[in-house]
Amino acid sequence: MSVTETMTDSTTARTSRTVVSDPFGGILAEGFVPGAGIDFRNFQTCVHCGLCTSSCPTYIELGDENDCPRGRIYLMRAVAEGRVQVDATIRAHLAKCLDCRSCETACPSGVHYSQLIEPFRMDLEEHLAKRFDLFRDTVLYHLFPYANRIRLALTPVRIMQKLGLYNWLEQKGFFDWLPGRVGRMATLVNAPVPSGPRLPEFLPAKGERRARVAFFTGCVGDAMFRHVHWATLRCLQENGCEVVIPRGQGCCGAIHYHAGSREGGKMFADQNVAAFASVLNEVDAIICNHGGCGAMLQEYPNYWKDDQQEARRRFSEKVVDINAFLDDLGLVAPRHPIRMRVTYHASCHLAHAQGVHDAPKRILHAIPGLDAVPLDEEEICCGSAGTYNLNQPEMASRLMDRKMERIAMTGADAVLASNAGCLLQIEREIRRRHLPLGIYHPIELLDCSYTGQPLRR
Numbered sequence: 001m002s003v004t005e006t007m008t009d010s011t012t013a014r015t016s017r018t019v020v021s022d023p024f025g026g027i028l029a030e031g032f033v034p035g036a037g038i039d040f041r042n043f044q045t046c047v048h049c050g051l052c053t054s055s056c057p058t059y060i061e062l063g064d065e066n067d068c069p070r071g072r073i074y075l076m077r078a079v080a081e082g083r084v085q086v087d088a089t090i091r092a093h094l095a096k097c098l099d100c101r102s103c104e105t106a107c108p109s110g111v112h113y114s115q116l117i118e119p120f121r122m123d124l125e126e127h128l129a130k131r132f133d134l135f136r137d138t139v140l141y142h143l144f145p146y147a148n149r150i151r152l153a154l155t156p157v158r159i160m161q162k163l164g165l166y167n168w169l170e171q172k173g174f175f176d177w178l179p180g181r182v183g184r185m186a187t188l189v190n191a192p193v194p195s196g197p198r199l200p201e202f203l204p205a206k207g208e209r210r211a212r213v214a215f216f217t218g219c220v221g222d223a224m225f226r227h228v229h230w231a232t233l234r235c236l237q238e239n240g241c242e243v244v245i246p247r248g249q250g251c252c253g254a255i256h257y258h259a260g261s262r263e264g265g266k267m268f269a270d271q272n273v274a275a276f277a278s279v280l281n282e283v284d285a286i287i288c289n290h291g292g293c294g295a296m297l298q299e300y301p302n303y304w305k306d307d308q309q310e311a312r313r314r315f316s317e318k319v320v321d322i323n324a325f326l327d328d329l330g331l332v333a334p335r336h337p338i339r340m341r342v343t344y345h346a347s348c349h350l351a352h353a354q355g356v357h358d359a360p361k362r363i364l365h366a367i368p369g370l371d372a373v374p375l376d377e378e379e380i381c382c383g384s385a386g387t388y389n390l391n392q393p394e395m396a397s398r399l400m401d402r403k404m405e406r407i408a409m410t411g412a413d414a415v416l417a418s419n420a421g422c423l424l425q426i427e428r429e430i431r432r433r434h435l436p437l438g439i440y441h442p443i444e445l446l447d448c449s450y451t452g453q454p455l456r457r
């Protein structure tokens, strides 16, 4: 049932009275209008040209106008204006969006699509958050964002991996019997992760100091990719950077924010801003090495409007991706040859949210002996997209198949990606398909070229 009497002004969609059908069978709330608070000019910037459609992974796969950026903008605008009620169908089309932001790169009109879909979905999620969701309210909110808890939870996994038991269970399909998202997550954490010592608070530059930077460690990045953190730190030192690693920092906040907890995301944002406050004025940049985290850190000022906004803006404008930073600084020439063929998969939030397209490839091309070959549809999402692969397994798996086909066509020995989610998702597929392929962060190769150490197997 939907009853609407609509009044729209030039900046904000306002609906005076709306009763919305609950996609799960009840009534959401009288007067609840998802997207009503969105700046209406964001909708108006879209001129419906459709130039974004061919860059949208879900449209490429499904060919349905409702599953492309233009169609989704139509749907959200219609709901925000009170012309259409939110029902299960609309919600499904919006839920299928990966928030990969490929459409933002493609759009010639400068539509900030994420500033439409994110607050719209946040409205819906916050409204439905009153329902208890076991996975979200335990694993997602209380495990994932905490590196120490992840490490602890992974201890039995690591022991079973050492005994060969975890692989055996995975090969026998045991995890397929676990309920939904838990089973899917169990296969993602089977990556053979090298451990690394705790990160220090300070590392000196090698040779003449060219910059002083702070380093963001994150949660999953620190628990599962500490070897990438160490490679990043060594590369920074090699490039004449002094590094400080402030204590007290935490998850970037993206896990909470994208799962529908505006307040949870804000709590982590404020924690990080506070943790870096004492070094902010003395560093040239805050370095982040995972595309999704970096995008979140850079966009703090867009998400919350309160008296902390200026502090968040000062923090965010210093956040730089490691590839972009070294590329801008002027890379100290890598020394040792790495004789292999690699291909680069672009993390969506690195490419489309941070706008870092070519820096990782320039770094790879600088490594002697490395044959870096282009990947068809390099900037199309692999289906990982934060927790999308857990919540939308069918589309995630279609996109993964598409990505793996294209990786195979390159004949590469290894695939490279600058984001934890992509690395985990692609690694799982490599393992499942028994492919003779390596998977690395690009900075791992740069580090090996500096140190002369062999790449981890």
Ligand code: SF4
Residues within 6 Å of the ligand: 045, 046, 047, 048, 049, 050, 051, 052, 053, 069, 070, 103, 106, 107, 108, 109, 110, 111
């Ligand atoms: S989002 Fe941009 S590219 Fe897509 S239809 Fe609107 S104006 Fe055109």
Ligand code: SF4
Residues within 6 Å of the ligand: 055, 056, 057, 058, 059, 067, 068, 069, 072, 096, 097, 098, 099, 100, 101, 102, 103, 104, 113
């Ligand atoms: S964010 Fe990605 S999946 Fe969503 S509409 Fe844009 S291109 Fe499509």
